[in-house]
Amino acid sequence: MKEQAGVFNKIAAVSGALGDIGRAVAEVFLRDGFRVALSDVKPAADAQAALIAFGADADNILYTQVDVSSEAEVQKWLSAIESKWGVPQFIIPNAGIVVSGMLTELPQGDVRKQIDVNFWGSYNLAVLAAKRMKAAGLPGRMVLIGSWAAERPNARISSYCISKAAVRMLCKSLALELAAHQILVNEIAPGIVSGGLSKKNQQKDPSLLQTHLDSIPNHTLITVEEIARQVLWLCDMENMNITGTTLLVDGGLSLTSKMTK
Numbered sequence: 001m002k003e004q005a006g007v008f009n010k011i012a013a014v015s016g017a018l019g020d021i022g023r024a025v026a027e028v029f030l031r032d033g034f035r036v037a038l039s040d041v042k043p044a045a046d047a048q049a050a051l052i053a054f055g056a057d058a059d060n061i062l063y064t065q066v067d068v069s070s071e072a073e074v075q076k077w078l079s080a081i082e083s084k085w086g087v088p089q090f091i092i093p094n095a096g097i098v099v100s101g102m103l104t105e106l107p108q109g110d111v112r113k114q115i116d117v118n119f120w121g122s123y124n125l126a127v128l129a130a131k132r133m134k135a136a137g138l139p140g141r142m143v144l145i146g147s148w149a150a151e152r153p154n155a156r157i158s159s160y161c162i163s164k165a166a167v168r169m170l171c172k173s174l175a176l177e178l179a180a181h182q183i184l185v186n187e188i189a190p191g192i193v194s195g196g197l198s199k200k201n202q203q204k205d206p207s208l209l210q211t212h213l214d215s216i217p218n219h220t221l222i223t224v225e226e227i228a229r230q231v232l233w234l235c236d237m238e239n240m241n242i243t244g245t246t247l248l249v250d251g252g253l254s255l256t257s258k259m260t261k
């Protein structure tokens with residue numbers, strides 16, 4: 001994808017960028033010649049190893065510590081990107097956590113934390129970035145990282161499922177609101193990935209990996225690189241009419257009723 005002066009600038013903003021999926025997304029953007037603003041709730045010191053591993057020109061990377069559930073922090077981050085490079089036009093709300101436990105057993109504060117990060121974090125980045133693009137009259141692309149769990153209740157992680165259902169409707173609502181501004185908004189809904197949150201859960205409960213593999217129709221965990229490639233594809237400015245969609249990348253998992261754990 002080539003940069004076209006005056007139409008779009010290859011400036012991407014990725015939240016949760018020190019996580020497994022976020023890092024892979026940042027990497028494909030960098031390889032494609034983007035300048036990438038990465039953020040994560042982790043301090044800059046934690047970012048050093050990841051930034052060195054990217055091996056890209058330091059001028060193309062900007063790391064900022066941001067808690068996405070804070071509107072003020074996200075606003076400050078977007079202002080910093082704008083001052084350094086210009087308005088980011090490729091927005092990837094990716095930061096996420098998973099809170100385990102049944103709704104009837106969890107304290108309300110834990111459920112709120114889940115919604116704060118996954119829903120409000122996505123909302124803050126997507127909406128604040130969209131306002132800036134609209135004000136500047138710039139087109140753009142957004143890819144929200146949702147989950148196959150948006151449509152599938154799972155009592156082990158109920159509040160996570162609720163948060164991702166909200167992200168799905170956020171995607172559709174923003175797609176409708178922003179279509180006339182040539183800002184296209186889509187969601188990637190991964191199934192079980194061989195990294196990130198799923199891996200952490202599998203480490204806590206070692207029997208989970210086999211349950212996952214047995215449940216996925218193609219018995220294959222998704223790589224972070226596969227997710228990242230699809231993010232880059234949905235960001236292609238030559239895709240003019242794909243908006244409000246969910247791209248399920250789940251090996252057929254959502255077609256089954258198998259996984260109970």
Ligand SMILES: NC(=O)c1ccc[n+]([C@@H]2O[C@H](COP(=O)([O-])OP(=O)(O)OC[C@H]3O[C@@H](n4cnc5c(N)ncnc54)[C@H](O)[C@@H]3O)[C@@H](O)[C@H]2O)c1
Nearest residue numbers: 016018019020021041067068095096147190193196197198
């Ligand atoms: N791994 C999977 O199997 C899977 C499946 C479906 C969807 N997802 C989604 O993919 C996205 C990325 O998750 P991952 O699997 O790479 O997990 P990960 O834990 O490796 O990455 C998540 C990142 O988000 C950051 N984060 C957490 N709270 C934050 C906050 N308040 N503000 C900013 N950053 C914060 C974490 O520090 C971490 O670096 C999430 O939205 C997750 O729900 C993952």
